Each structure stands twice: as structure tokens, then as C-alpha cells.
Amino acid sequence: MNGIKLILRAVHHGEQHLVRELVAVAERHHTEHEIHHVATDLAGWSREHLQQVSDTARDYDLALTGPPDASSSGFLMTLTEQAAERAGCRPEPGLLLLRDLRELHLSASNNSLHWEMLAQAAQATKDDKLLELASACHPQTLRQVRWTNTMIKILCPQILTSL
Amino acid sequence: MDASVDGIAQPWGSRTPFGRHEPWPVRVDTHLAAGVEPGMVERWVQAASILHSDGDAMDIAVSGGHMVGVRGRSVDRVTRGRLGPKDLFGWQANASPDRLSRPLIRQDGRLVECDWNTAMERIVCRSKSLLDERGPGSIGFYTTGQLFLEEYYTLAVLARAGIGTNHLDGNTRLCTSTAAEALKESFGCDGQPGSYDDIDHADVIALFGHNIAETQPVQWMRILDRLEGRDPPRLVCVDPRPTQAARRAAVHLAPRLGTNVALLNALLHEILRTGRIDHDYITAQTVCFDELRARVKDCSPEWAAEICDVPADRIREAAEVVGSADRLLSTVLQGVYQSHQATAAVVQINNLHLIRGMVGRPGAGVLQMNGQPTAQNTRECGANGDLPGFRNWDNDQHVTELAKVWNVEPKTIPHYAPPTHAMQIFRYAEQGSVRMLWISGTNPAVSLPELSRIRSILAQDRLFVVVQDLFLTETAQLADVVLPAATWGEKTGTLTNADRTVHLSDKAVEPPGEAKPDLEIFLDYAARMDFRDKDGGPLITWHDPETTFEAWKRCSAGRPCDYTGLTYAGLRLAGGIQWPCNDEAPDGTERLYAHGISWARPEVCESYGKDLVTGATNSVVEYRSLNPDGKAMLKAADYLPPHEEPTEEYPFQLTTGRTIYHFHTRTKTGRAPQLNAAAPDVWVEVSAFDAGTLGFHEGDMMEVLTPRGGLRARLRSTDIRPGLLFVPFHYGYWDTPAGHRPDDSTPGRAANETTITDWDPVSKQPLFKTAAAALRLVERGDGASAPAPTTAASAPSRPGDVPATMGGPSARVSQVGDPARHRHQGDSE
Numbered sequence: 001m002n003g004i005k006l007i008l009r010a011v012h013h014g015e016q017h018l019v020r021e022l023v024a025v026a027e028r029h030h031t032e033h034e035i036h037h038v039a040t041d042l043a044g045w046s047r048e049h050l051q052q053v054s055d056t057a058r059d060y061d062l063a064l065t066g067p068p069d070a071s072s073s074g075f076l077m078t079l080t081e082q083a084a085e086r087a088g089c090r091p092e093p094g095l096l097l098l099r100d101l102r103e104l105h106l107s108a109s110n111n112s113l114h115w116e117m118l119a120q121a122a123q124a125t126k127d128d129k130l131l132e133l134a135s136a137c138h139p140q141t142l143r144q145v146r147w148t149n150t151m152i153k154i155l156c157p158q159i160l161t162s163l
Numbered sequence: 164m165d166a167s168v169d170g171i172a173q174p175w176g177s178r179t180p181f182g183r184h185e186p187w188p189v190r191v192d193t194h195l196a197a198g199v200e201p202g203m204v205e206r207w208v209q210a211a212s213i214l215h216s217d218g219d220a221m222d223i224a225v226s227g228g229h230m231v232g233v234r235g236r237s238v239d240r241v242t243r244g245r246l247g248p249k250d251l252f253g254w255q256a257n258a259s260p261d262r263l264s265r266p267l268i269r270q271d272g273r274l275v276e277c278d279w280n281t282a283m284e285r286i287v288c289r290s291k292s293l294l295d296e297r298g299p300g301s302i303g304f305y306t307t308g309q310l311f312l313e314e315y316y317t318l319a320v321l322a323r324a325g326i327g328t329n330h331l332d333g334n335t336r337l338c339t340s341t342a343a344e345a346l347k348e349s350f351g352c353d354g355q356p357g358s359y360d361d362i363d364h365a366d367v368i369a370l371f372g373h374n375i376a377e378t379q380p381v382q383w384m385r386i387l388d389r390l391e392g393r394d395p396p397r398l399v400c401v402d403p404r405p406t407q408a409a410r411r412a413a414v415h416l417a418p419r420l421g422t423n424v425a426l427l428n429a430l431l432h433e434i435l436r437t438g439r440i441d442h443d444y445i446t447a448q449t450v451c452f453d454e455l456r457a458r459v460k461d462c463s464p465e466w467a468a469e470i471c472d473v474p475a476d477r478i479r480e481a482a483e484v485v486g487s488a489d490r491l492l493s494t495v496l497q498g499v500y501q502s503h504q505a506t507a508a509v510v511q512i513n514n515l516h517l518i519r520g521m522v523g524r525p526g527a528g529v530l531q532m533n534g535q536p537t538a539q540n541t542r543e544c545g546a547n548g549d550l551p552g553f554r555n556w557d558n559d560q561h562v563t564e565l566a567k568v569w570n571v572e573p574k575t576i577p578h579y580a581p582p583t584h585a586m587q588i589f590r591y592a593e594q595g596s597v598r599m600l601w602i603s604g605t606n607p608a609v610s611l612p613e614l615s616r617i618r619s620i621l622a623q624d625r626l627f628v629v630v631q632d633l634f635l636t637e638t639a640q641l642a643d644v645v646l647p648a649a650t651w652g653e654k655t656g657t658l659t660n661a662d663r664t665v666h667l668s669d670k671a672v673e674p675p676g677e678a679k680p681d682l683e684i685f686l687d688y689a690a691r692m693d694f695r696d697k698d699g700g701p702l703i704t705w706h707d708p709e710t711t712f713e714a715w716k717r718c719s720a721g722r723p724c725d726y727t728g729l730t731y732a733g734l735r736l737a738g739g740i741q742w743p744c745n746d747e748a749p750d751g752t753e754r755l756y757a758h759g760i761s762w763a764r765p766e767v768c769e770s771y772g773k774d775l776v777t778g779a780t781n782s783v784v785e786y787r788s789l790n791p792d793g794k795a796m797l798k799a800a801d802y803l804p805p806h807e808e809p810t811e812e813y814p815f816q817l818t819t820g821r822t823i824y825h826f827h828t829r830t831k832t833g834r835a836p837q838l839n840a841a842a843p844d845v846w847v848e849v850s851a852f853d854a855g856t857l858g859f860h861e862g863d864m865m866e867v868l869t870p871r872g873g874l875r876a877r878l879r880s881t882d883i884r885p886g887l888l889f890v891p892f893h894y895g896y897w898d899t900p901a902g903h904r905p906d907d908s909t910p911g912r913a914a915n916e917t918t919i920t921d922w923d924p925v926s927k928q929p930l931f932k933t934a935a936a937a938l939r940l941v942e943r944g945d946g947a948s949a950p951a952p953t954t955a956a957s958a959p960s961r962p963g964d965v966p967a968t969m970g971g972p973s974a975r976v977s978q979v980g981d982p983a984r985h986r987h988q989g990d991s992e
Binding site for chain 1: 297298300301329579580581583586587590591593594595596774776777778779780781803806920921922924927
């Protein structure tokens with residue numbers, strides 16, 4: 001069952017990474033209001049995933065931490081938001097936003113593949129609990145993937161043609 | 164009933180009771196200027212109201228070349244002769260001495276008068292240089308919900324195919340984009356499933372976040388008349404304020420702001436639990452039922468009660484009333500559209516109707532209302548974030564078809580992404596990628612969220628702002644070019660109300676000075692820009708309202724909003740007619756889905772749908788696999804907590820909204836003496852409980868503060884839910900010394916100084932109902948009362964303490980019943 005532990009760890013690591021990235025992007029793009037709010041909401045999904053992964057992992061003698069604290073990094077966040085506001089009336093941060101959305105997209109896609117692997121392993125071992133975990137979380141990961149893709153599609157034409 | 168009433172003190176007039184399934188009796192309301200007798204009226208000119216989305220049909224009284232009054236049209240299907248206070252008194256604003264009569268351009272920092280040629284050349288020159296240097300994405304258009312169809316259509320053609328920009332939206336984004344989006348999510352296409360006549364047949368009317376008494380007063384009169392008649396309907400009202408509908412409701416639910424999805428999921432949970440659903444309808448007409456059932460399985464009334472702060476038993480009671488209805492009519496407005504999870508919540512209301520099979524029959528309908536009078540037309544014409552004729556930007560066939568109508572190459576029409584929504588257009592302007600913004604008939608410096616931000620965007624040197632309006636509004640004061648526009652009564656055109664009824668509004672009088680109809684302005688611009696089609700001919704081939712209407716008919720052909728059976732002559736003769744109106748339905752169509760769901764097939768649908776939480780767009784492949792046969796879609800949604808919750812620093816929830824005596828930024832209603840006197844200044848509603856606990860009293864001058872800004876207003880203590888503040892929106896600054904903003908002598912007054920920049924990710928409608936706020940005493944009122952009406956939702960909790968709102972002699976309205984009915988009553992005596 002080492003393979004399953006491996007993937008559980010990978011999923012856990014990937015979702016943790018995505019939470020951090022989503023929170024960072026929300027702060028960095030405070031003046032892109034839709035990005036800010038939706039990224040914050042989507043970080044909540046990955047936190048739920050982490051909770052479920054760590055709960056399930058216990059059955060496999062794996063000690064994985066739960067979700068990171070929902071509260072943001074305080075002073076640092078204020079600084080990032082202020083920087084975002086100062087830069088908010090210039091076009092160049094658009095490029096930074098596209099880069100960040102691309103990174104989010106890749107991270108979420110990475111997680112999606114891990115969920116896929118976990119679901120396959122669960123079916124091969126007839127592990128209903130594991131399959132339930134993957135089935136509960138994977139659809140939300142796919143929605144995270146689609147969101148980043150949609151935002152890139154919408155914002156790209158304006159940002160890239162106005163530089 | 165031949166009587167005159169005070170149209171301000173009795174905004175819904177006297178009653179003409181009627182029983183269920185009976186026709187609504189006629190009552191003709193007339194208001195003439197002081198000293199004008201009916202015999203002195205030279206002409207009555209047919210028109211329809213542009214002060215709310217009912218489209219109240221009226222005749223304008225003309226004498227000596229001036230408007231001297233209005234009268235309801237007894238033959239009209241929407242109103243049967245009635246008029247609301249805004250209709251009765253609002254027309255006077257047309258003749259205000261401060262109407263713009265000549266164009267203005269900015270010179271050395273000041274706006275100065277000039278001739279039309281100078282103003283238009285300045286716009287054309289800037290447009291051409293921007294097109295050369297930065298491309299079509301540098302030009303944006305922001306229009307309104309108060310022009311006519313012909314004007315929107317012309318604007319859509321010149322923006323999308325002439326300039327080739329993706330940045331065209333209406334301020335209907337603030338009032339009706341959630342209605343449109345939710346209809347697309349559930350039915351695949353925009354278009355109202357219900358009809359106002361459903362009010363006559365329903366046994367239960369559920370009002371969701373819809374203060375109908377103040378926003379659609381004439382349809383509230385209709386409900387009041389049914390409440391007094393045989394077999395009256397039961398009302399269910401979801402509203403945190405003690406509205407007139409709440410006072411008359413069998414069940415009133417006053418949830419915490421931002422919790423609509425939780426409440427609706429609990430209602431769905433109860434209706435499913437008690438099995439009050441139409442299995443045949445669900446099987447034949449819908450998809451995704453199992454997912455909906457699974458998603459609301461755990462959403463018990465107890466669960467929702469915790470979130471919404473509403474007793475679980477009350478939720479059960481509401482579910483009982485809605486679930487046991489024989490014919491259910493639901494109406495929805497800003498309490499849902501401008502709140503957290505707007506589209507997700509509205510879709511649940513559609514779901515309620517679909518699982519109960521309550522669509523497409525008399526009395527069984529959903530009215531996803533519009534905020535503004537011609538909001539429906541921006542949606543049809545693609546002057547908002549849609550393509551004309553409810554075409555799908557993501558469907559190449561639809562774009563090709565549109566390109567054929569316009570005789571341009573498909574790639575001329577930007578369709579690589581959805582049309583840019585208003586908030587994003589302003590964001591692009593803030594960032595500097597949009598360099599010219601043409602604003603027609605709206606006043607974003609008062610109506611958009613977080614006004615200090617909007618003012619700073621509009622005031623930028625690098626942004627060239629054109630404003631086309633009736634007055635030097637707050638926004639116009641920040642413009643580089645101001646164009647004086649004609650309005651309702653001074654120009655001809657058509658408008659469509661919230662239940663798809665098309666009315667013709669004719670020109671009655673000349674506009675002031677050199678003011679021009681918006682259509683003429685757009686046509687002039689298109690001619691000067693020399694926009695061409697793909698064969699080198701002129702892109703725009705029409706030249707007046709009627710030829711524009713004919714051009715629009717060709718664009719609408721074969722689409723749900725098919726106008727091909729309508730003509731100006733027909734509309735003059737018959738009054739209002741509901742689209743689609745074509746060869747198959749020459750008299751119009753009362754209910755879109757009387758014969759099943761018709762516009763959701765993948766090849767005809769307007770949208771492939773979006774994720775209800777993230778707003779991510781679905782692809783055609785996903786849509787086809789979800790809904791291959793074009794049924795209604797039961798899209799479920801989980802509740803998410805609002806983005807801004809009260810804190811120690813900002814302990815209250817703050818909501819904003821429209822009230823009965825004012826309309827959109829008060830540009831017109833603030834200039835109608837009776838309406839202005841009834842609600843002359845902003846106020847803040849506080850619950851009697853909170854006011855008592857904190858030691859505040861009626862009339863105390865308060866400061867309302869949020870992280871964005873603040874305003875000062877006198878306190879009105881009402882029966883609003885504790886913990887909640889309400890401030891009426893759209894009190895601006897044009898009638899203050901500061902002109903367009905707060906300053907040392909003018910404290911903040913506009914509700915949107917305080918509102919958050921956040922929008923529903925699905926419909927992109929800004930949230931005006933979810934802020935957290937602090938309330939601070941500035942000074943004691945010492946006997947002054949708040950300038951808030953006592954007649955409607957702002958009625959004081961202790962009525963005796965405040966003088967009643969009255970209009971006085973200048974607000975007399977004659978109300979005349981149907982002569983035939985009088986004879987009948989006489990006979991029976």
C-alpha cells in the first residue's frame with residue numbers, strides 16, 4: 001500500500017501548495033476584485049480537501065496536517081494589498097496576473113491528476129473510502145482548473161494587446 | 164369609483180377589488196399640471212413609462228407645445244389605466260430649467276458650451292487616433308437601461324461591428340444581469356417565463372427580495388386589488404425590511420444578508436422531503452434532478468435557521484405555503500440579484516418552479532424582474548454583455564449568422580470571450596488600457612460601488628470621457644465632452660418591460676435647445692466615423708426610429724425575442740404586445756414555455772452555462788453531455804458565507820435600495836417637486852431594538868461608515884431586522900454645493916460611498932446589499948425627523964412620532980373607474 005500513501009502525500013502536498021498560492025494571489029491582486037474574492041473562496045475548497053485527506057490518511061497510518069489557518073498573514077497582507085493598490089492603476093501588473101493565473105492553473109491541474117491516480121488506485125484495491133475521498137474532492141479541483149482557464153481566456157486579449 | 168386622491172400620501176390609490184381568474188378592472192389615473200383642465204389639453208400622445216420596469220402605458224397631455232400632464236391607458240394589458248407616483252409626477256423633470264441644451268467641451272479644465280460639430284469632431288478625432296494607436300480594445304461604451312430599443316441596437320452595431328470593441332455594457336449590469344444569467348442557466352436562454360397576468364390567477368405569490376410596492380407600484384396595486392377580492396392569494400415575502408408586501412404576507416422571512424442560497428436550499432429540502440413535486444414534469448422537462456436532491460439533502464430548516472437567523476418553523480411554514488400552491492407565481496428582484504451568491508440563489512427559485520411544474524400556465528410563472536424600464540432591450544439588442552438577439556458568443560454559427568445580418572466578416576465581431584462587463588470596463592479604464600469611455604444615459608459617479616474609486620477613474624487625464632445625458636449629472640461634471648440628449652416624450656422609440664411587453668413611446672414635444680435624441684447622436688457618430696460593411700457600403704443603413712426598428716426585426720428573426728410580427732402602426736393600434744411576435748404568434752406570446760422548454764437545445768441556446776460559484780464558462784461539449792435534448796436545467800448550489808461579515812469595528816450589516824419616490828440617481832425624480840418633497844434627502848433605517856439599545860432616536864444625525872467610506876444621514880427607527888441598516892441609494896450631489904462629490908461643506912450622502920467593490924462571479928452584478936458597517940452619532944436630532952417617507956418600508960416603528968408623508972394640493976390624482984363597471988354596479992342596486 002506504499003503507492004497509496006505516496007499519492008495521499010502528493011495530494012496533500014499539492015492542495016497545501018494550492019491554498020497558499022490562492023491566498024497569495026488573492027492578496028497580490030487585491031484590486032482585481034473578482035480574482036481576489038473568488039480565489040479566497042476557492043482556497044476554502046482546498047482547505048476542505050486537506051481536512052478530508054488528513055482524516056482519511058489516519059486509516060493508512062499517515063499523519064498529515066489539517067488545513068492551514070484561514071486567517072491571513074496580517075501585516076504582510078496589508079503591505080501586499082497596499083502595494084497592489086498602488087500598482088492597481090498601471091497596466092503592467094496585468095502580466096503578473098496572467099502569470100499567477102497560469103501558475104494556479106498548473107497547480108490545480110497537477111492536483112487533478114493526483115486525484116485521478118488516487119481514484120484509479122482506489123478502484124484497483126476496491127477501497128471504497130479512498131474512492132469516496134477522490135470522488136468528493138476531484139470535481140471541485142476541476143472547477144478550480146476551469147476557473148483559472150476562464151479568467152485567462154477573458155483577461156488575456158486586453159492585457160496582451162494593451163502593453 | 165370617480166375620486167381624486169393624494170398621489171403621494173396614497174401612492175397605490177384606491178382599490179378596484181377583483182376575484183381570482185377575473186380580469187383586472189380598469190382605473191384611469193390622471194395628473195395634470197396646476198391650472199390645467201382636461202378640456203385644455205390639445206393632444207394626448209401615446210407613451211410608456213421609463214421610470215421602472217413595468218412599462219406603464221400612458222398618454223402625455225400636450226398643450227401649447229408643452230407637456231402638461233399624464234393619463235394611464237385603460238386599454239393597456241400591463242396597467243389597465245393605472246400609474247404609479249413616479250409616472251404621475253416624474254414627467255415634470257423634462258421641463259427643468261437646468262436641462263442641457265447645448266454640447267459642452269472641456270477647455271482649460273472647465274466645461275464650456277460649443278456647437279455640435281465641434282463636440283462630435285472632438286469625439287471622432289479621439290476615436291480615430293485611439294483606433295490607430297491602441298486598437299479597438301481602448302474604447303469602451305457604458306449605456307443605460309433608459310434608452311429605447313432602436314438606440315441600443317444602433318449602439319450595439321456601431322460598437323461591436325463598427326469600432327470592433329468587446330467593451331459595451333449597460334448599467335443594466337447593476338439591475339438585471341442576474342435575472343438574465345439565471346434564465347440562461349435554467350432555461351438556456353434569456354426571456355421571462357411568466358406574465359404579469361399570472362398575478363390574476365395565482366393562489367400563492369412569493370416575493371423574493373422584491374419590494375414590489377415601491378419598485379413596481381402598479382403591479383402591487385394589482386396584488387392589493389386581489390387581496391381585497393374573492394379567493395385572494397397568500398403572499399410569501401422574503402425581505403429583511405418591513406415592506407408593504409411583508410406587512411400583508413402570510414409568511415414573512417427576514418433573513419440575514421447574504422444567506423439567500425441557504426434559505427432557498429432549505430425550502431427546496433422541505434418541498435422534496437414532503438414530496439410536493441411534479442414527477443412527470445421533472446422527467447419530461449428537466450435534467451440534473453438527482454444532483455439537486457443530493458445537494459439539498461442536508462439543508463434542513465434547522466440548518467438554514469442557524470445561518471439565516473430565521474426560525475426553522477417559519478421556513479417550514481413558507482415551504483408549506485409554496486409547496487401546497489396550486490398556481491405559484493414568484494417574483495425576484497434586487498434583494499437577491501444584488502446580494503451574495505446572486506445567480507446561484509436565483510437559479511434555486513427557478514428550480515423551485517421546475518420541480519413543482521409551475522411554469523407556462525396561467526398563474527404558474529416566474530418573473531425575474533428588471534430594475535430599469537428598458538433593461539430588457541439592452542439584453543435583446545446586445546448593448547449589455549450579450550450578443551444581439553440572445554445569440555451565443557461561444558457558438559460560431561450564431562456569430563456567423565449575426566455577421567450575415569450586418570454584412571461583415573464574423574471576425575469583425577469580437578467573440579473570443581464574453582462581452583466585457585461594466586465593472587471590468589471600469590477596471591480596464593483604471594489600469595489605463597481603456598482610454599475612451601462613452602457613457603450614455605447613466606450616472607456611474609453615483610450608481611457604481613465605492614464612489615471615491617469611480618470618481619478617481621473618471622477624473623484621470625488619460626481617460627477621455629464622453630457623457631450623453633439630460634442634465635449636468637455628477638458624472639457629466641467629470642466629462643471631457645457632454646452631449647445634450649432628448650428623452651422620453653421628446654423622441655420616438657420602443658421599449659420592452661419585464662414581462663416582454665413591447666410598447667411604442669411617441670414624441671410629444673420638442674427637446675430643449677439643441678438637445679437631440681440618442682439615436683440621432685449615435686447615427687451622427689457612425690456617419691462621421693464612416694463605418695463600412697464588408698462590401699464597402701455603409702455599415703448602418705437606417706436613419707430614423709422606424710427604419711431602425713425594421714432593421715432590428717431582421718436581427719431578431721428566428722430568435723426567442725422575435726419582433727418580426729410587430730410594427731409601429733400595430734403598436735399604436737393595439738398598445739403593448741409581448742414578444743415573440745411573428746407569423747406563428749401574430750398577437751404576441753403570453754407565456755414562453757406553455758408548450759415545454761424551447762430554447763435550451765445546444766444549437767440554439769444563448770449560453771453553455773457557467774459554474775454557479777466560480778463563474779467559469781462551460782464548453783459546448785460539457786453542455787451537450789449535460790443537456791443534449793434541450794431541457795430545463797436544475798442547477799444546484801452550495802451555500803458560501805458572504806465575503807464581508809460584521810466585525811467588532813463594523814458590527815452592522817448594511818443594505819441599500821430604491822424607494823417609492825425616487826429612481827436611478829434621482830436625475831429625474833429629484834427634479835419632480837412632489838417626488839422630491841416626499842423624500843428630499845438620504846436617511847438611515849435602524850431597527851427600533853438597536854436604536855433603543857444604543858440610545859439613538861428618530862432624527863438623530865448619524866454617520867454610517869464602512870471600510871470604503873461614509874455618509875451622514877438622519878435616523879429613522881423602523882421594524883427592520885435587528886443588526887441591519889438600510890440606506891436608500893442614489894442620493895448624489897448635483898443638488899448640493901459640491902456638485903459631484905462630498906467636500907468640506909457637503910458630507911457624504913450617496914449610499915455607494917460605502918458599498919464594496921465585489922460582484923457575483925456568474926452574472927457580474929455588483930453587490931450592493933452585503934456591506935458591514937459602523938453607526939455613529941454625529942448630533943442629536945432635537946425634534947427633527949428623518950426625511951424618510953412614512954408610507955412604505957421606511958414607515959416609523961412608532962407611527963405617531965413622525966408627520967405623515969403627504970403631497971398636498973399639487974399631488975391630486977384623478978382616478979376614474981371603468982364606466983361599464985359603474986353601469987353594472989348601478990344596475991344591481
